[in-house]
Amino acid sequence: MATAHRDWLGLKAELPRKRRMQLTLLSFLLPLGLWCVVSYVPWIWHPLVRITSPGEVDYFTEDLDVPRSAFASECAKARAAGQTLPEGVRVNPVYLPPPHAVARAFVTAFQTPPRLPNEPWLHQSLGHSIRTIVWGFVASSLLGLPLGILCGTYRFAARLQEPFIEFFRYLPAPAFGALCVAVLGIDDAPKVAIIFVGTFFQQVLVISNTVRKVDPALIEASQTLGARGWKLVRRVIIPASVSEIYTDMRILLGWAWTYLIVAEVVGTMSGITYFINQQARYRNFDNVYAAIAMIGIIGFSSDLFLAWLGGVLFPWKRKSRGTSGIARHSLSTSASPSLEATIQTP
Amino acid sequence: MSDRNSDPEAYLRQPAGVAERFERIRQRPVILSVRNLSKDFGSDGHRRPVFEGLTLDIHRREFICAIGPSGCGKSTLARIVAGLDEASGGEVLLDGALVNGPGPDRGMVFQGYTLFPWLTVKANVMFGLEMGGQAPAIAEQEARQWLDMVGLGKFENAYPHELSGGMKQRVAIARALANGPRILIMDEPFGALDAQTRAQMQGYLLQIWRKVDVTILFITHDLDEAAYLSDRILVMGANPGRVVEVIENPVPRPRSAEQFQSPEFLALKRRLEEHIHPPMEIEEVDLLPMVKLTHADDEVE
Numbered sequence: 001m002a003t004a005h006r007d008w009l010g011l012k013a014e015l016p017r018k019r020r021m022q023l024t025l026l027s028f029l030l031p032l033g034l035w036c037v038v039s040y041v042p043w044i045w046h047p048l049v050r051i052t053s054p055g056e057v058d059y060f061t062e063d064l065d066v067p068r069s070a071f072a073s074e075c076a077k078a079r080a081a082g083q084t085l086p087e088g089v090r091v092n093p094v095y096l097p098p099p100h101a102v103a104r105a106f107v108t109a110f111q112t113p114p115r116l117p118n119e120p121w122l123h124q125s126l127g128h129s130i131r132t133i134v135w136g137f138v139a140s141s142l143l144g145l146p147l148g149i150l151c152g153t154y155r156f157a158a159r160l161q162e163p164f165i166e167f168f169r170y171l172p173a174p175a176f177g178a179l180c181v182a183v184l185g186i187d188d189a190p191k192v193a194i195i196f197v198g199t200f201f202q203q204v205l206v207i208s209n210t211v212r213k214v215d216p217a218l219i220e221a222s223q224t225l226g227a228r229g230w231k232l233v234r235r236v237i238i239p240a241s242v243s244e245i246y247t248d249m250r251i252l253l254g255w256a257w258t259y260l261i262v263a264e265v266v267g268t269m270s271g272i273t274y275f276i277n278q279q280a281r282y283r284n285f286d287n288v289y290a291a292i293a294m295i296g297i298i299g300f301s302s303d304l305f306l307a308w309l310g311g312v313l314f315p316w317k318r319k320s321r322g323t324s325g326i327a328r329h330s331l332s333t334s335a336s337p338s339l340e341a342t343i344q345t346p
Numbered sequence: 347m348s349d350r351n352s353d354p355e356a357y358l359r360q361p362a363g364v365a366e367r368f369e370r371i372r373q374r375p376v377i378l379s380v381r382n383l384s385k386d387f388g389s390d391g392h393r394r395p396v397f398e399g400l401t402l403d404i405h406r407r408e409f410i411c412a413i414g415p416s417g418c419g420k421s422t423l424a425r426i427v428a429g430l431d432e433a434s435g436g437e438v439l440l441d442g443a444l445v446n447g448p449g450p451d452r453g454m455v456f457q458g459y460t461l462f463p464w465l466t467v468k469a470n471v472m473f474g475l476e477m478g479g480q481a482p483a484i485a486e487q488e489a490r491q492w493l494d495m496v497g498l499g500k501f502e503n504a505y506p507h508e509l510s511g512g513m514k515q516r517v518a519i520a521r522a523l524a525n526g527p528r529i530l531i532m533d534e535p536f537g538a539l540d541a542q543t544r545a546q547m548q549g550y551l552l553q554i555w556r557k558v559d560v561t562i563l564f565i566t567h568d569l570d571e572a573a574y575l576s577d578r579i580l581v582m583g584a585n586p587g588r589v590v591e592v593i594e595n596p597v598p599r600p601r602s603a604e605q606f607q608s609p610e611f612l613a614l615k616r617r618l619e620e621h622i623h624p625p626m627e628i629e630e631v632d633l634l635p636m637v638k639l640t641h642a643d644d645e646v647e
Contacts, residue, residue, distance in 0.1 A: 215460075220454075221454065221460035223429075224448045224449075224450070224453060226450035226474055226525065227473075240463075316463045316464050316506075
């Protein structure tokens with residue numbers, strides 16, 4: 001048994017591709033399975049009883065949900081009084097719909113017209129939300145990227161800017177809600193502003209920190225090759241950090257999504273938040289879950305896409321594992337045509 | 347053999363050709379001039395000198411190796427000549443002009459390769475040319491020539507991470523030389539390579555040096571490397587760093603591995619070893635306060 005100690009937990013090395021895929025799938029299936037168990041196994045949780053036949057209990061009506069203890073005590077009373085016993089089935093609270101209901105809601109939510117004529121469809125709400133995020137993130141990046149690179153490159157800029165930004169990033173973006181509405185009105189502008197405030201200050205600090213991590217040896221090497229000033233920034237510092245900046249931007253975009261829900265309750269409620277609120281008010285919790293899951297799916301899939309795009313944009317980041325084919329090839333051909341090696345190993 | 351071993355001055359006896367060659371070298375113009383250079387680290391309160399009073403002239407197409415124990419400041423010397431560090435006193439002159447900051451007239455090859463990972467091999471070599479305002483088409487043509495010269499023409503479109511250590515360092519040398527520097531500063535360039543690749547790279551470097559009009563200041567801590575490559579060897583001492591001796595290498599050129607056993611080579615190496623590893627007094631090795639943890643009769647020595 002030479003291979004008895006297979007590293008199947010992945011302590012020392014990355015797992016094989018097939019195993020990784022299985023685990024990715026499992027990471028989604030496990031919580032889904034838990035949800036199914038809680039929803040479909042009647043004796044697990046199910047704290048309420050839905051009345052199917054009220055019997056002779058005064059306040060019971062059909063489809064009323066009562067706590068199991070209340071149902072049991074009413075049954076006991078009815079039995080003592082010799083009345084018809086009420087009947088019911090154990091159910092979960094209305095705020096925990098089963099998976100199939102949420103799955104159905106994924107489809108029907110898009111097909112169901114809104115209850116009120118001036119309410120948006122789900123896809124309109126989602127579109128509105130995505131628009132808000134994109135504008136907020138683009139506005140933040142237009143300022144934050146150059147400022148971050150500037151602060152990361154020149155300590156002068158960092159000392160001048162970062163203390164204030166460091167202070168400002170502790171001010172919670174939602175705290176500016178009322179101010180944004182007062183200045184920018186009640187439509188989309190204050191929402192974009194909240195996402196901007198929530199993203200921008202983090203962005204400058206995160207990006208300047210990334211730029212500062214550029215290997216100083218690369219900067220020195222470029223200086224001995226004649227790079228200086230703006231050329232040094234454009235040809236060395238930016239390309240040396242661009243793939244890490246790209247990763248930062250992916251993470252920051254995730255943060256922008258978390259500010260979205262806060263931003264959308266500012267002024268007139270809008271977008272996916274409005275949809276979720278309305279559906280919760282109508283007690284359509286399957287739609288609520290579907291909408292929340294929708295945010296997750298959009299965020300997760302856009303991140304997967306951006307990760308893939310990063311691999312395309314930055315080919316030098318696709319590190320070769322171990323000795324690459326080219327390098328191994330070189331060992332046999334390293335005696336070059338123009339150079340006849342005159343030295344053997346001493 | 348035995349009286350050569352006992353003669354401490356053997357390394358000073360140069361074969362006829364070698365002495366003539368040094369005479370010719372001394373006739374050539376001085377490329378780099380280091381005048382009373384000193385460097386110290388730390389703030390005003392705690393000044394720690396790295397080296398002081400360093401003076402040296404390097405002539406055109408001379409191959410100088412700087413060698414010394416760690417802490418003697420040989421790398422700092424390279425960085426000051428390159429303009430990456432500032433001297434605390436004295437001056438560095440390149441072709442008679444004061445050196446002030448890094449510039450393309452002084453190429454540098456670092457131990458850590460420092461190729462730009464986002465550029466292909468060819469684009470790495472083109473970098474300096476483009477910084478100097480060369481048109482891309484011409485820069486590309488020149489880069490190809492340099493890559494052919496170091497034997498890596500086939501890898502022009504590879505990325506640095508696809509290359510082995512020795513290949514990376516050859517690209518770094520091509521990149522530095524493409525700029526046409528007056529002097530090439532090499533700071534332990536082969537220190538990270540295995541012995542076999544290192545020997546190969548030394549052979550390559552000598553061939554390149556023969557073909558290109560470039561003066562080389564080569565920092566190393568490897569005595570064999572210094573003896574094999576150099577015209578003159580700058581031997582530095584530590585605490586504080588200073589020049590102990592500037593040795594004219596008596597080994598005739600062209601060099602080859604067979605010379606490693608020649609009397610000149612052995613005499614030179616013995617001299618270097620005296621400087622770098624002075625004979626240690628036996629009492630200096632402290633006895634460790636170890637209790638014997640094996641069986642009484644179980645001796646390894």
